[in-house]
Amino acid sequence: MSFESLGLSAPVLQAVSEKGYTQPTPIQEKAIPIVLMGRDILGCAQTGTGKTASFVLPMIDILAEGRAKSRMPRSLILEPTRELAAQVAENFEIYGKNHKLNMALLIGGVSFEDQERALERGVDVLIATPGRLLDHFERGKVLLNDVKVLVIDEADRMLDMGFIPDVERIVGLLSPMRQTLFFSATMPPEIKRLADRFLSNPKEVTVSAPASTGKNIVQGLVVVPEEDKREALRRLIKDQDIKNAIVFCNRKRDVAILQGSLKKHGFNAGALHGDMSQPARMETLEKFKQGEIQILVASDVAARGLDIVAMSHVFNFDVPFSPEDYVHRIGRTGRAGNTGHSFTLASPAEGSLVEAIEKLIGAEIPRVEVPGMEAVAFDPSEGRGRRGRGRGRAPGGGRSGRSGERAPRAPRVEREPKPAEAEVQAERAPRPERTPRPERSERPHREPRQEPRQEARHEPRHEAREPREPRSEGRAPRERRPERRDRPHRNDRHDRDEAVPMGLGDHVPAFLARPTR
Ligand code: AMP
Secondary structure, eight states: OOGGGOOOOOOHHHHHHHOOOSOOOOOHHHHHHHHHTOOOOEEEEOSSSHEEEEEEHHHHHSSSSSBBBBBBOOOOEOOHHHHHHHHHHHHHHHHTSOOOOEEEOTTSSSSSHHHHHHHHHSSEEEEEEEHHOOOOOHHOOOOTTTOEEEOOHHHHHHHHOOOOOOHHHHHHHHHHHEEEEESOOOHHHHHHHHHHHHSSSOEEEEOOOOOOOOTTEEEEEEEEGGGGGHHHHHHHHHSSSSSEEEEEEEEEHHHHHHHHHHHHHTTEEEOOOOOSSSSHHHHHHHHHHSOOSEEEEEEEHHHHOOOOOTOOOEEEOOSSHHHHHHHHHHHTOOTTTTTEEEEEEOOOOGHHHHHHHHHHHTTTOOBOTTTTTTOOOOOSSSSSTTTTTOOOOOTOOEEEEEEEOOOOOOOOOGGGOOOOHHHHHHHSOOOSSOSSSOGGGGOOOOOOOOOOOOOGGGGGGGGOOOOOOOOTTOOOOOHOGGGGOOOOOGGGGGTTTTTOTTTTTTOOOHHHSSSOO
């Protein structure tokens, strides 16, 4: 099928052809004609499938007619992270170059004033993270009742990050007379229920099985003692033919530690995590995209959905807490027809996390060995016994399947330093650049808002649907997803990007921040 047969206008087709695309991807083929018809979409697609253009291209044509009024955007695209929002904005610039559409990007970490000026001028396309958008709304700088097209992108990620209450509130501020395009990489029941509430008679578009991993990604899993992970990573990097790679860590502080360690060993490594200022994040990302940084050590939030052309490798320094994150992480490689490689370093204690991933993707991740290093087995006391699974050979050989020969050890103390009081405060208190008030999107577990309920306006759209779930504003995502409570390393989550302690909000009493023996 050709782009010409999808119903797009000549100026959009010209921009597409100048970008060098000759054929629509499956999601574009399926979604574009439906969006142009004005219908709602429930799209199950990962990043890397061409999903962004599947909504950006038809939106440009839909918005080509008409003019935006001051502070009243005509369309709204919600993204879970600043990087994704910026990426969508880039797409609008490329594909919309033959149109005169005004665009504004509302993300945290950059000045409110510039964003307010853009809103004042009137915007056709507003791309925002939920928290920053609500901050502008509460300041009276943006009115949302003129939004005709709403895109909720990466809905499952919004759920993981605790943004759903904000998204619900935003949707409540919109007119029910709108077109809604809802995309998620996975479609767990919570997401489906949310889609049922937001969408009206949607057309479902699925381009790959939920939570499937790309076929052109060669995966490998290495089981090594926690304290040997850095050594294993270095050996793997040296052993592989790496063009560029992302190394994912579960914890923010490990990102900085690992980057420092890699640099010390002579690797060209940069770091990307949510505690960095927005300009520093953008600068690092740009250097990585330009090839000035070869290895980017990153947290999930910061590197989620990054579209880096022809990334050769993804390494998981830790097994992700959420199995869906595994799919997202390794999906940074093997894009646009290229072959990618992913290696996951698992400690003996991470067996149950690996098990959850394998259940989700419906396959066992092939075990490989690191040249010159001994393989160990998963600790049978962590999840199901997984003895003797260190099989498979990586280049360089070594023995495999050595169940229980090395007793699993606790992580080394220096990997998990007790943060000094100042560091604790820095992780939990508003960051300095976020003035005059902390960005809402960075503090998902907040007190419930006293706000007028808006759903009444949506009732007619959902008459025939299942009864709604009670609203869950102000509740932490883990409260709503009790099954996650049992996962290992739960306490480590406080060190994940955007996470803040429950119960105490931004305030941490000094006695809690004091190091304990
Ligand atoms: P996305 O899933 O939107 O993040 O897109 C993934 C990558 O595919 C991006 O680098 C796009 O520029 C690229 N892409 C999108 N549509 C096409 C197409 N029709 N042909 C080739 N590449 C595409």
